[in-house]
Amino acid sequence: MLLSSVIIILREVLEAALLFSILIALSKHSGFDLRWIGWSLLTGLIGAVVYAQSIGVVSDWFEGVGQEVSNSLIQLTTYFMLVFYMALQLRFNHQQTDLKYSSGLLIKIIMIIIAFLAITREGSEIILYFFSVTHSEDHYVAVIIGMTIGACIGISVGFLFYYLLINLTSKWAMNTGMVLLIMVSAGMVSQASLLLIQADWLPSQLPIWNTTDWLSEKSATGQLLYALIGYEATPTAIQAGLYLGGLLLPVFVIIILKYNLKKNSKPAFDFQEL
Amino acid sequence: MKQSSSLMPSRVVLLFLVFFCQTKVWAGTPIINIDIRNHLFIPSEITIPKNTKVKLIIHNHDSEDEEFESYELNREKVILGNRKGVIFVGPLPAGEYPFFGEFFPKTAQGKVIVE
Numbered sequence: 541m542l543l544s545s546v547i548i549i550l551r552e553v554l555e556a557a558l559l560f561s562i563l564i565a566l567s568k569h570s571g572f573d574l575r576w577i578g579w580s581l582l583t584g585l586i587g588a589v590v591y592a593q594s595i596g597v598v599s600d601w602f603e604g605v606g607q608e609v610s611n612s613l614i615q616l617t618t619y620f621m622l623v624f625y626m627a628l629q630l631r632f633n634h635q636q637t638d639l640k641y642s643s644g645l646l647i648k649i650i651m652i653i654i655a656f657l658a659i660t661r662e663g664s665e666i667i668l669y670f671f672s673v674t675h676s677e678d679h680y681v682a683v684i685i686g687m688t689i690g691a692c693i694g695i696s697v698g699f700l701f702y703y704l705l706i707n708l709t710s711k712w713a714m715n716t717g718m719v720l721l722i723m724v725s726a727g728m729v730s731q732a733s734l735l736l737i738q739a740d741w742l743p744s745q746l747p748i749w750n751t752t753d754w755l756s757e758k759s760a761t762g763q764l765l766y767a768l769i770g771y772e773a774t775p776t777a778i779q780a781g782l783y784l785g786g787l788l789l790p791v792f793v794i795i796i797l798k799y800n801l802k803k804n805s806k807p808a809f810d811f812q813e814l
Numbered sequence: 815m816k817q818s819s820s821l822m823p824s825r826v827v828l829l830f831l832v833f834f835c836q837t838k839v840w841a842g843t844p845i846i847n848i849d850i851r852n853h854l855f856i857p858s859e860i861t862i863p864k865n866t867k868v869k870l871i872i873h874n875h876d877s878e879d880e881e882f883e884s885y886e887l888n889r890e891k892v893i894l895g896n897r898k899g900v901i902f903v904g905p906l907p908a909g910e911y912p913f914f915g916e917f918f919p920k921t922a923q924g925k926v927i928v929e
Contacts, residue, residue, distance in 0.1 A: 595892060599897070667837065671879075674918045740902040744902060744904065746907060756885070759887050
């Protein structure tokens with residue numbers, strides 16, 4: 541019971557912790573006050589409780605695949621919010637100081653929405669797990685210890701990424717953070733497509749390759765890569781295609797934005813390379 | 815000439831009929847029921863034909879929630895206590911695909927055999 545609680549909580553926390561650590565590091569580099577974190581945690585926690593409470597109703601939607609549809613919708617919304625965030629953050633880096641306040645506020649709101657969605661989805665699963673396994677009260681302590689260990693490992697990985705980014709110069713932190721965010725967000729598109737395949741909303745196909753022998757999704761590296769780049773050992777063509785699309789959209793947005801920023805104004809800071 | 819053109823509409827109708835009958839057979843996704851009782855999958859092994867999509871209906875008879883999970887099948891779904899859940903699986907190449915209940919992995923184990 542203890543080990544399985546460690547693993548399940550670690551898996552849920554890892555993804556949210558990665559996303560959080562990147563956003564916090566980049567907002568520190570941008571000189572934002574960090575009050576948005578509090579709002580994210582508060583709204584996310586409420587969202588998780590409400591979502592866990594209503595998962596029974598949600599599951600019955602669309603002939604029993606409501607869970608897949610709503611989870612993929614959350615993933616896709618998070619994805620588009622992340623693309624929006626990257627564009628806003630990039631523009632912010634080039635803006636004059638007098639314009640920075642209002643665009644900074646918008647970025648903080650977008651970050652709260654992203655974190656709210658991530659905590660709602662991952663948190664609701666943790667809540668369901670906790671109440672399910674502690675229903676019979678004989679392994680209360682083991683579950684709580686396991687969950688705490690799992691959460692601590694996940695948060696530690698988040699801290700690791702945070703300190704890596706915070707110790708870089710602003711320019712390199714922005715570039716590295718954006719690259720990480722692009723990969724995390726493409727992974728979300730891949731997960732969303734997988735859920736829609738599971739629900740039979742997207743056509744199911746035979747997998748195009750199988751890299752399980754090379755790197756299993758079960759392994760620690762597989763799990764980390766799953767959270768970080770959406771690693772999938774047996775993707776189908778549609779899933780791989782959507783992943784690629786999810787990867788390319790923010791890249792194009794950034795390239796176009798950089799081109800326009802370069803053309804229109806002399807940059808206040810030098811954030812040229814990505 | 816005249817005869818063949820008068821036959822045309824009925825041929826078209828026939829063609830449509832054949833087409834729709836065929837798609838109806840195709841759309842008939844096989845359904846497989848799996849029960850969860852005392853944190854066990856019953857049956858714990860199911861066999862499905864290769865390159866075929868099937869619809870798993872998982873009935874959770876326990877009062878505790880369970881999460882159907884499989885890395886090999888790329889599937890993950892919470893099945894609430896005393897409820898059922900639908901999961902589409904496949905098409906898959908022949909092989910063995912283990913699945914487990916993430917909330918009670920010690921007992922809730924099973925596999926899909928594709929042949």
